[in-house]
Amino acid sequence: MSTPVQVKKVVKTVPPEKAVATVSKTKVEHTSPTTNMLTLLRNVPGFNVVSSGPANLVSTNSAFSLNGFGSSEIGTTFDGVPIINTVRGGVYGAGSDHALTPLTMGQIGSVEVYSGANTPRENSLDSLGGTVNFVPKQPSDKAGVDLMVGTGNYATTGYSSSYGVTGDTGAIAALDGLKAIASYTHTKTDSFQKNVFAKLNAYYLNVTQPFNQGLSKLAFILTHNDEKAQTPVTVPIALVEAYGRDFQYPRDAFWNRNQTHATHMIISLESYLNPYMAGGFKFFYNDSSNDRTEHVDPNINNSYMGYALPMHTQSAFALSGYGSNFNTYNAAEATALFGSPAAGTQYQRYVDHYYNVGGKGHLTFLLPSNTVTIGGMMFSAKNLTTTAWYGADPVPIIGGYNNAWLEHDGLDYAEGYIQDNISLLKGKVHIYPGVKYVHTQPSVTDIQGYYYAYSGSASKTYGFVEPSLGVTVSPVKTVELYANYGRTYKAPDESAFYSVIGYTPVPYPVVVKPEYVNSIDAGVRYSGAYGKASLSVFDRKFEDIFSEYYDNTTGITTEYNAGRADYKGFTIAAEKPLFHHLTLMGNYGYTDAKYTNNFTGANGTVSAGMPRPDVPTYTANLGLDYAEGAWFGEISGHFVGAQYIAYNTGATSTTQLPAYETVDLKGTYTWKLRSGVVKKIKVAAYIENLLDKKYYSYAYIQGTAGGSSNYELVQVGPPRFAGVTLTASF
Numbered sequence: 001m002s003t004p005v006q007v008k009k010v011v012k013t014v015p016p017e018k019a020v021a022t023v024s025k026t027k028v029e030h031t032s033p034t035t036n037m038l039t040l041l042r043n044v045p046g047f048n049v050v051s052s053g054p055a056n057l058v059s060t061n062s063a064f065s066l067n068g069f070g071s072s073e074i075g076t077t078f079d080g081v082p083i084i085n086t087v088r089g090g091v092y093g094a095g096s097d098h099a100l101t102p103l104t105m106g107q108i109g110s111v112e113v114y115s116g117a118n119t120p121r122e123n124s125l126d127s128l129g130g131t132v133n134f135v136p137k138q139p140s141d142k143a144g145v146d147l148m149v150g151t152g153n154y155a156t157t158g159y160s161s162s163y164g165v166t167g168d169t170g171a172i173a174a175l176d177g178l179k180a181i182a183s184y185t186h187t188k189t190d191s192f193q194k195n196v197f198a199k200l201n202a203y204y205l206n207v208t209q210p211f212n213q214g215l216s217k218l219a220f221i222l223t224h225n226d227e228k229a230q231t232p233v234t235v236p237i238a239l240v241e242a243y244g245r246d247f248q249y250p251r252d253a254f255w256n257r258n259q260t261h262a263t264h265m266i267i268s269l270e271s272y273l274n275p276y277m278a279g280g281f282k283f284f285y286n287d288s289s290n291d292r293t294e295h296v297d298p299n300i301n302n303s304y305m306g307y308a309l310p311m312h313t314q315s316a317f318a319l320s321g322y323g324s325n326f327n328t329y330n331a332a333e334a335t336a337l338f339g340s341p342a343a344g345t346q347y348q349r350y351v352d353h354y355y356n357v358g359g360k361g362h363l364t365f366l367l368p369s370n371t372v373t374i375g376g377m378m379f380s381a382k383n384l385t386t387t388a389w390y391g392a393d394p395v396p397i398i399g400g401y402n403n404a405w406l407e408h409d410g411l412d413y414a415e416g417y418i419q420d421n422i423s424l425l426k427g428k429v430h431i432y433p434g435v436k437y438v439h440t441q442p443s444v445t446d447i448q449g450y451y452y453a454y455s456g457s458a459s460k461t462y463g464f465v466e467p468s469l470g471v472t473v474s475p476v477k478t479v480e481l482y483a484n485y486g487r488t489y490k491a492p493d494e495s496a497f498y499s500v501i502g503y504t505p506v507p508y509p510v511v512v513k514p515e516y517v518n519s520i521d522a523g524v525r526y527s528g529a530y531g532k533a534s535l536s537v538f539d540r541k542f543e544d545i546f547s548e549y550y551d552n553t554t555g556i557t558t559e560y561n562a563g564r565a566d567y568k569g570f571t572i573a574a575e576k577p578l579f580h581h582l583t584l585m586g587n588y589g590y591t592d593a594k595y596t597n598n599f600t601g602a603n604g605t606v607s608a609g610m611p612r613p614d615v616p617t618y619t620a621n622l623g624l625d626y627a628e629g630a631w632f633g634e635i636s637g638h639f640v641g642a643q644y645i646a647y648n649t650g651a652t653s654t655t656q657l658p659a660y661e662t663v664d665l666k667g668t669y670t671w672k673l674r675s676g677v678v679k680k681i682k683v684a685a686y687i688e689n690l691l692d693k694k695y696y697s698y699a700y701i702q703g704t705a706g707g708s709s710n711y712e713l714v715q716v717g718p719p720r721f722a723g724v725t726l727t728a729s730f
Helices: 237-243 331-338
Strands: 047-049 064-066 075-078 108-115 130-136 144-154 159-168 179-190 197-211 216-230 254-274 277-296 347-366 370-390 403-424 429-446 456-459 462-476 479-490 515-528 531-543 546-550 557-561 565-578 582-595 599-601 604-606 618-628 631-640 643-647 652-657 660-672 680-688 696-702 711-716 721-729
Touching: 159 721, 237 711, 652 696
Parallel strands: 075 130, 643 696
Antiparallel strands: 047 064, 108 130, 144 159, 144 721, 159 179, 179 197, 197 216, 216 254, 254 277, 277 347, 347 370, 370 403, 403 429, 429 456, 429 462, 462 479, 479 515, 515 531, 531 565, 546 557, 565 582, 582 618, 599 604, 618 631, 631 660, 643 652, 660 680, 680 721, 696 711
């Protein structure tokens, strides 16, 4: 359990317990303009990314997976601070927030990826399958200004363009070395899919102030990203095959409009207190919101060419509160105003606003043969969600008039941990014991609405212990053997609570148990004159897995525990410098995820040995870099294996999403000017999906096992994209 390898600029970082081969510093400095915070990581073995484009557009709630664990089961942090929606889980996408951009490429300096369970300090909230930590982009020691402009086109239809400015103060001697970086970037994407677009504004500020002769540092980090978009939706594969991979529903049948923002603020203090102690504290605030309006033509009976649309109008029975009417906007008023219940619910609006405030700190004791760290984190989170129906745009949201639900969620969270790094045999052996205790209290309050006959509140307190133990042995300087064990938990999310409200005057008790994972990782890695190589194996036993069931009649999602599964696999990676400034690199990750017990729930029956859905059997990458002087070039291939897909209920189907591969090509030339205002000019050209491979990045089956009217819905992967960027440094 050691610190991950870091590469400056925008980075793909290696989880040490998986021993995935790193990429060169030169390579990661040349990311494509269509790269986002997740596609950045797709070269890490086991990563499967669904989102596309710089605006993170996605059609599903799980935007990525790591060794089969979805984004709501991966701890995601920025500078070590959770940036997930802690009430719902997931860095974004969950709760149908499909156009939310927590971070952009200009705000990221590097990334650390930890697979499985690690030391308590490395683990974060919901780290069942691992942790991804985005390290902030740091100010430069030298002052300067960069101006950037870029554009590109997709092979089918659509384009992406961007411009931005970044300013560095450099280290200001008169202010004891204070440094600051500030940036603004605007990106406009007219997607390769019809009627899909995004406009994204990204702002960034990072100020660092060293003091105490450089032994201490105070930092202030602020990010703010706002976005307007129409997001893609999954569409029937039959319509894609008939009308092309740019197919999305025409706007006169269905559309959505999203306005989102994501803000993160961190104030941190790190200090060496004396030769034997170091410590740090961070105060943080996170805020995100999504205001989405959807519209469907009320005259087409909620379907398009025989397929159900993503949104449907409501019946007179629904407008009566399914027999318990507490809204004055009922079927009679909808008919009087707009002609029918369907016309009176053709616009539906959803608002989701999340924020948290908290702090985390640690104190490290630097002993002769031990490095002992004590730390913890506390925060309080709030989340407001509401949905309303109406016959005109904009849709009013008024409690007691037209709300389907009006919900206030909360989470009070506290954790404390202690860990040790025991050094033996002159540093050739390290032992890493650790333990963390977590105390968390989720709560939900709903008022009466179309979906709730009764108002009510539900909450429950959970406490659990997360132990960990790791060992590394270095028989020679270039070789390291390691093994790790750890257990991590995740408490039930909001759906376990709101689903017990509304049926009776007093809500039902919450019976969902936390899900947890016992992880074992072991492997060997080499780093020396011949390059780098690694081999690792993992085994993750997933217990009390959450499953969710959506009731089309009541509109309520119910969460429940659905058995257990075992995730096993291995990764192998290598990186080898070659002649003439070339570097060859490749990696391969294999995952086998299967249920290990028989279980019957609301979503159907699970049998031992049945594969878990949405888990690619393998991911692989192969690349060749060229770097000499002002030139840089790269050709790389990305491979994703076949995966079983799920029914819309979540149960595994017998249908597989086919394997696919893409090839990318990029090249950069940098002119360094010896005089004048302009210091250098960089021109970069990119071709993604060079061979214009047609593939599907995500799919599911609408229906149930054995159903006669089942059909498959898909999200199409991007076609070939060719673009160029120009950056001038002053």
